Amino acid sequence: MTDLNIHARNADPDAMAASIQEQGYIIVRDMLDPAGLERLRAELEPRIATMPPGDGGFMGARTVRFGSLIAGCEEARSMAMNPLLLHLVESVLGPYCMRVQLNYTGVMHLLPGEKAQVVHRDANLYPFQNPAPPLICASMWAVNDFTAENGATWLVPGSHLWDDDRLPTEDDVVQAIMPAGSMLLYIGSVFHGGGANQSNGPRTGCALQYALGWLRQEENQYMACPPEIARDFAKPLQELLGYDLGGINLGMVSHQHPNDVLNGTTGDGPGELEPPAFAERDPSIHRFKVSDTRPVIRRRVSLDADKIQGRN
Ligand SMILES: O=C(O)CCC(=O)C(=O)O
Numbered sequence: 001m002t003d004l005n006i007h008a009r010n011a012d013p014d015a016m017a018a019s020i021q022e023q024g025y026i027i028v029r030d031m032l033d034p035a036g037l038e039r040l041r042a043e044l045e046p047r048i049a050t051m052p053p054g055d056g057g058f059m060g061a062r063t064v065r066f067g068s069l070i071a072g073c074e075e076a077r078s079m080a081m082n083p084l085l086l087h088l089v090e091s092v093l094g095p096y097c098m099r100v101q102l103n104y105t106g107v108m109h110l111l112p113g114e115k116a117q118v119v120h121r122d123a124n125l126y127p128f129q130n131p132a133p134p135l136i137c138a139s140m141w142a143v144n145d146f147t148a149e150n151g152a153t154w155l156v157p158g159s160h161l162w163d164d165d166r167l168p169t170e171d172d173v174v175q176a177i178m179p180a181g182s183m184l185l186y187i188g189s190v191f192h193g194g195g196a197n198q199s200n201g202p203r204t205g206c207a208l209q210y211a212l213g214w215l216r217q218e219e220n221q222y223m224a225c226p227p228e229i230a231r232d233f234a235k236p237l238q239e240l241l242g243y244d245l246g247g248i249n250l251g252m253v254s255h256q257h258p259n260d261v262l263n264g265t266t267g268d269g270p271g272e273l274e275p276p277a278f279a280e281r282d283p284s285i286h287r288f289k290v291s292d293t294r295p296v297i298r299r300r301v302s303l304d305a306d307k308i309q310g311r312n
């Protein structure tokens with residue numbers, strides 16, 4: 001099996017960013033210390049215990065899932081603002097947008113007996129052909145140890161560079177085996193999927209995903225975390241949720257800046273919808289060149305868990 005791209009938390013962040021560009025993913029250890037892990041588990045466990053598993057298909061038949069973590073989980077709010085995570089997300093998405101935003105937050109709790117998920121690209125939510133510039137940058141935090149047996153996320157290194165005709169085989173897959181408190185970060189066009197849980201205990205992952213600020217968010221953050229809740233948060237978290245401009249004029253509310261409207265700081269006149277920082281940044285944003293608009297078949301593939309998890 002290929003060596004995992006796994007780094008210590010205090011490694012050079014720019015070297016980490018470079019390795020994400022190359023391999024499409026990275027694992028960083030010790031992103032949560034034992035106290036943080038304890039707090040996270042204490043908040044998640046009561047919700048996990050009362051949620052039924054999904055009804056099969058992509059969402060799994062033995063997977064407990066729920067979203068809206070920013071509204072419902074204090075520790076997730078601090079994880080979403082983790083400076084190293086934000087630095088790495090910015091390194092992936094920053095060249096393509098004025099600002100990044102949260103896209104989805106949730107828990108993926110695989111119960112014993114869960115089968116492997118189809119291997120897929122999260123970024124296929126959006127109608128771009130591959131290889132495409134990065135649209136999503138997704139993190140998956142190990143709430144307990146991610147092992148070969150309990151369904152550590154499967155990943156296909158380098159597949160963010162593949163075109164749509166290429167599908168992975170079992171030989172292309174590595175597993176994100178990592179101790180609790182570690183974080184896997186991957187570009188949204190990397191093929192991946194939840195592994196099979198062939199162990200006797202659950203595997204709990206916490207997903208915090210980001211996207212280019214000008215895209216529609218997968219999870220509607222304004223409903224998942226409405227103004228009456230978001231108003232109490234620090235401004236940088238409000239902005240990350242999307243209570244901010246996603247580009248010049250993008251996301252305004254009646255010609256006011258959404259963050260002013262959220263916090264009641266709106267004056268009578270028009271708000272600042274073209275901040276100087278955006279105008280400065282604009283020339284350095286990479287433009288997408290979409291000249292080929294053939295239809296794309298969204299491809300997902302079922303792979304054999306015994307050929308992947310069986311070889312460790
Ligand atoms: O549970 C996992 O490890 C990955 C889940 C996933 O990729 C998804 O649901 O999109």
Ligand SMILES: [Fe+2]
Binds near residue numbers: 120121122192193
């Ligand atoms: Fe996924």
